[in-house]
Amino acid sequence: xxxxxxxxxxxxxxVLSIASVIVFALMRMIPGDPVQIIMGSEYSPEAEAQxxxxxxxxxxxxxxxxxxxxxxxxxxxxxxxLNHERVSVLLWDAFLPTLFLVIGTTIVxxxxxxxxxxxxAINKGTGWDYGSMGFAIVGYSMPSFWKGIILIWIFGVYLGxxxxxxxxxxxxNLGESLWKxxxxxxxxxxxxxxxxxxxxxxxLLEVLDQDxxxxxRARGVRQATLVYKHALHNALIPVVTVIGLQFGTLLGxxxxxxTVFTIPGMGRLTVAAILNREYQIVQGAVLLGVVFVVxxxxxxxxxxxxxxxxxxxx
Amino acid sequence: xxxxxxxxxxxxxxxxxxxxxGLGVFxxxxxxxxxxxxxxxxxxxxxxxxxxxxGPSLDHWLGTDSFGRDMLSRIIYGARIALxxxxxxxxxxxxxxxxxxxxxxxxxxxxxTVIMRLMDGVFAFPILILAIALMAVMGFGxxxxxxxxAVVSVAPFARVTRGDVLAVREEPYIEAARLSGxxxxxxxxxxxxxxxxxxxxxQGALRVxxxxxxEAGLSFLGLGPPPPTPVWGSMIAEGxxxxxxxxxxxxxxxxxxxxxxxxxxxxxxxxxxxxDPKLKL
Numbered sequence: 001x002x003x004x005x006x007x008x009x010x011x012x013x014x015v016l017s018i019a020s021v022i023v024f025a026l027m028r029m030i031p032g033d034p035v036q037i038i039m040g041s042e043y044s045p046e047a048e049a050q051x052x053x054x055x056x057x058x059x060x061x062x063x064x065x066x067x068x069x070x071x072x073x074x075x076x077x078x079x080x081x082l083n084h085e086r087v088s089v090l091l092w093d094a095f096l097p098t099l100f101l102v103i104g105t106t107i108v109x110x111x112x113x114x115x116x117x118x119x120x121a122i123n124k125g126t127g128w129d130y131g132s133m134g135f136a137i138v139g140y141s142m143p144s145f146w147k148g149i150i151l152i153w154i155f156g157v158y159l160g161x162x163x164x165x166x167x168x169x170x171x172x173n174l175g176e177s178l179w180k181x182x183x184x185x186x187x188x189x190x191x192x193x194x195x196x197x198x199x200x201x202x203x204l205l206e207v208l209d210q211d212x213x214x215x216x217r218a219r220g221v222r223q224a225t226l227v228y229k230h231a232l233h234n235a236l237i238p239v240v241t242v243i244g245l246q247f248g249t250l251l252g253x254x255x256x257x258x259t260v261f262t263i264p265g266m267g268r269l270t271v272a273a274i275l276n277r278e279y280q281i282v283q284g285a286v287l288l289g290v291v292f293v294v295x296x297x298x299x300x301x302x303x304x305x306x307x308x309x310x311x312x313x314x
Numbered sequence: 315x316x317x318x319x320x321x322x323x324x325x326x327x328x329x330x331x332x333x334x335x336g337l338g339v340f341x342x343x344x345x346x347x348x349x350x351x352x353x354x355x356x357x358x359x360x361x362x363x364x365x366x367x368x369g370p371s372l373d374h375w376l377g378t379d380s381f382g383r384d385m386l387s388r389i390i391y392g393a394r395i396a397l398x399x400x401x402x403x404x405x406x407x408x409x410x411x412x413x414x415x416x417x418x419x420x421x422x423x424x425x426x427t428v429i430m431r432l433m434d435g436v437f438a439f440p441i442l443i444l445a446i447a448l449m450a451v452m453g454f455g456x457x458x459x460x461x462x463x464a465v466v467s468v469a470p471f472a473r474v475t476r477g478d479v480l481a482v483r484e485e486p487y488i489e490a491a492r493l494s495g496x497x498x499x500x501x502x503x504x505x506x507x508x509x510x511x512x513x514x515x516x517q518g519a520l521r522v523x524x525x526x527x528x529e530a531g532l533s534f535l536g537l538g539p540p541p542p543t544p545v546w547g548s549m550i551a552e553g554x555x556x557x558x559x560x561x562x563x564x565x566x567x568x569x570x571x572x573x574x575x576x577x578x579x580x581x582x583x584x585x586x587x588x589x590d591p592k593l594k595l
Contacts, residue, residue, distance in 0.1 A: 011434075018435025029451050141575040143527055145534045146550050146568035153557045153564075252442030256531050260554070270443070271535050274450040282450055289443045 004305055012298050019290045020072070024065050027283045037277060038081055077284035082276060087284045090269060095288060097167045098265035101188070101254050104181045106243070108189025109196060112139075116193070117200025122227055124205060132197060139194030144253045148187040148260035155183060165262035184261045188253045192246070199242045204235040237307055244300030248293045326588045333584020339577025347394040356384035358391040358544045367560040377562040380552060381542075385562065388544040389570045395456065395545050396574060400526040403463035408518050410464070411471025416502050416510075418472065419479025430476065437469040441524075442531050449537040456539045459532055463525045474517050478510035485509075516586040523578035530571055546571045 035052050036043065052058050056067040071077070077087035113136075120132035156164035162183045170177040207213065208231050216226055255267025262268075266285055273281035328334055346353065355375075362382035370377045376385035418429040436444070448462035482488060483506065491505045492498075532538040533547025541548065546567040553564030 014431060015434045015438050018431055019438045022435055022439075023447075026447055026451055031451075031453075137576060137579060138572070141523070141579055142572050143530055143534075143547075143550075143568065143575070145531065145547075146564065146571065149550065149554050149557060149564050150568070153561055157558055248438075248440035251440040252531070255440075255442055255446070256534060259535060270446060271537070274446065274537065279450070282447060286439070286443055286447045289440050290438050293440055294438050 001305070005302060008298060008301055008305075012294055015294055016291065019294070020069055020287065021065070023283055023287050023290070024068055026286075027279055028061070028064075030279055032277070034279065072284075072287065078280040080281060081278055087280050090281060091266075091284050091288055094264060094266045094269040094285070096169065097263050098251075098254050098258065098267070100170065100177075100181060101184055101257065101263060101265060102250060104185030105188040105192055105250060105254070108185045109192030112190065112193035113196035114200055117197040118204060118227065118232070120197070120201040121204035121208065122223070129201075133201065136194040136197040139190045139197075140192075141194075142191070143256075144188050144191050145256040145260050147190065148184065148257055151183050151187055152260070167261075167263045167265075184257050184263060187260070188250065188257045191253055192250055195246055195249075196239060196242060199239050200235065203238045204231060207231045207235045237304065240300055240304055240307070244297045244304075247296045247300075251289055251293060323588060327584055330584045330587060332580040333587070336577045336579070336581030336584060339573060340581055343393050343397060343574055343577070346390050347397045350390045350394050354384075354387035354390040356387040358383060358387040359542050360384075367556060367563065369560070369562055376566045377560070379549070379563050380556060380560075383542075385549075385566055388549060389546070389567055391544040392546045392549065392567060392570065393574070395539060395543065396526050396529065396571070399456065399460050399463060399529040400522045400578075403460045403525045403529075404467060404518050404521045406460065406464035407467035407521070408471050408514065411468040412475045412507075412514055414468070415472040415475025415477075416479055416506060419476040420483055420498070420502050420506060426476070429472065433469040433472045436466075437473075439466070441466045441528060445528055445532055446535070446537060449532060454537060454540055456543070459529055459538050462532070463528050466528070467521050467525060470521065471514065471517060474513050475510055478513055479506055482506055482509045512589040516582065516589055519578070519585045520582035523575045523582065526571070526578070527575060 035048055035055065035057060039048060039051065049058075056064055059067070075088050077091065079086055080090060116132040116135065120129040123129050152164045155161045163180050164183075166180055168177045168180055204227070208227070213226060213231055216230055221230075251266075254265065255270065257263070258265040258267040259271065266289065270282060270285040273279070273285065360383060362378070365374065365378045365382040367380055368374060368378045368382075374384050374386065376389065379385055379388070414429050414433070418426045439447075444466045445462045448465055449458060452458040452461065488501065488505055491501045496504075529538060530545075530547035530550070533545040534551045536548070536551065538547055539545050549567040550564050550571070553560070553562075553567070556563055
């Protein structure tokens with residue numbers, strides 16, 4: 001297991017290094033000189049040369065990358081041009097609402113996906129199966145930003161059951177925080193549920209077709225015991241992997257959902273930064289998104305290896 | 315594909331009702347996009363201040379937007395942008411990704427390692443976030459949306475192609491082709507590619523809907539084609555401000571987008587089950 005963990009950690013470091021080069025290269029390709037953007041109207045050739053030297057922009061591209069990655073590893077992403085706040089502080093403030101939205105989404109998604117996937121599998125070919133899978137395909141085909149608007153219209157404006165926008169940290173007011181996160185979590189959770197329900201169904205069907213299940217059935221084990229005690233544990237292993245693989249999609253969905261519900265998360269921060277040409281923030285936000293996805297995938301793989309010894313050997 | 319093979323494919327494909335529905339939706343969207351100039355009742359850019367935010371009526375079947383423009387006409391023209399972006403972005407991603415996958419799988423060694431690690435790096439990015447970053451670099455507009463969506467879709471094609479090339483290149487007929495003295499390029503394109511095409515087509519079909527959703531997401535955030543271009547994503551975003559007074563402005567483009575994506579997903583699933591049953595969910 002230790003060798004597997006080390007190998008997987010090594011792969012993670014390689015992927016993150018390549019991703020950091022891509023982010024660095026992308027930001028260097030943006031048209032316009034960052035020094036002139038920072039200086040604005042206070043431009044003078046001497047001040048420009050000084051700032052260029054200060055930012056390391058008069059060095060080779062390799063040296064610039066090394067300076068940048070060194071700063072990033074110390075958690076230093078520079079300062080916002082507009083309000084002169086540290087980018088790392090802005091990123092952290094925006095990361096928390098996104099994190100809570102993703103957690104809420106995962107809970108709602110699994111609460112819907114697992115029962116509907118199981119019902120579809122044990123009632124294969126019946127109305128339950130078609131109904132659950134129809135719901136699943138509509139769930140992940142409905143764009144989350146549109147679904148959010150429709151939910152706001154019905155449950156926020158028309159019925160008045162839920163607030164239509166905003167965010168409160170759970171430690172400030174837990175009740176209000178959960179209340180405000182409910183609609184956004186349902187919006188993105190039904191999308192996530194659509195993906196996971198299909199995998200749960202197919203994975204469970206595959207396990208139910210295996211010899212050990214057939215043998216248990218022949219011994220007269222009840223269907224419920226068969227599914228919940230023997231089959232489900234095995235069927236959930238691929239489900240865990242899919243959750244990890246879809247995490248990036250989930251984060252993308254969170255960006256859009258935040259915009260609809262006016263949640264001050266990573267998505268809103270990034271889009272506002274692009275429109276204001278604050279590339280330090282865009283750079284930091286994209287890199288943070290990648291780290292988030294890669295770390296979740298690492299955790300999922302380690303969990304998977306823990307559950308399934310075959311993987312460790314491979 | 316020979317006529318007999320096509321007949322066999324079609325017999326299997328049409329048994330899948332969802333796939334046939336998906337094909338119907340796809341054909342309808344293509345017809346709508348191609349014949350937009352004929353079937354749209356109004357000019358999608360024509361503003362009418364006498365008819366602002368009107369609900370559905372006989373004159374305007376799906377109502378009008380906040381500039382008095384006909385919603386139905388804008389949705390019909392919006393299909394054109396959605397399809398152009400979806401199909402061109404996937405074709406571009408397919409050409410780049412499949413070429414990289416073929417080279418990586420066929421040659422192996424250091425070339426394989428470099429290409430696949432690069433793909434791992436790209437794959438680590440959340441698709442929409444990478445597309446947003448690319449739009450920041452390239453600026454807004456239809457062409458740049460196509461490029462951004464294509465770039466984020468390259469890695470899956472490269473991975474799928476490489477995986478199948480690794481299996482195919484060990485086959486005796488590839489060894490025979492190589493020994494007959496023809497160039498590696500000819501072996502790759504004449505003998506390897508045709509044998510790994512089915513999963514690539516399936517991947518392509520499944521990716522078009524993801525590309526359309528990504529384009530709609532970018533447009534919704536205001537990073538897509540600039541106004542007044544009729545784009546479903548920006549139409550939904552515009553309607554968001556008037557959801558109480560005029561819910562139809564967001565609702566109808568969203569329904570169009572959803573039907574398109576459901577149809578393309580069902581079509582992709584059907585193609586996968588017919589062409590590449592081992593991937594069946």
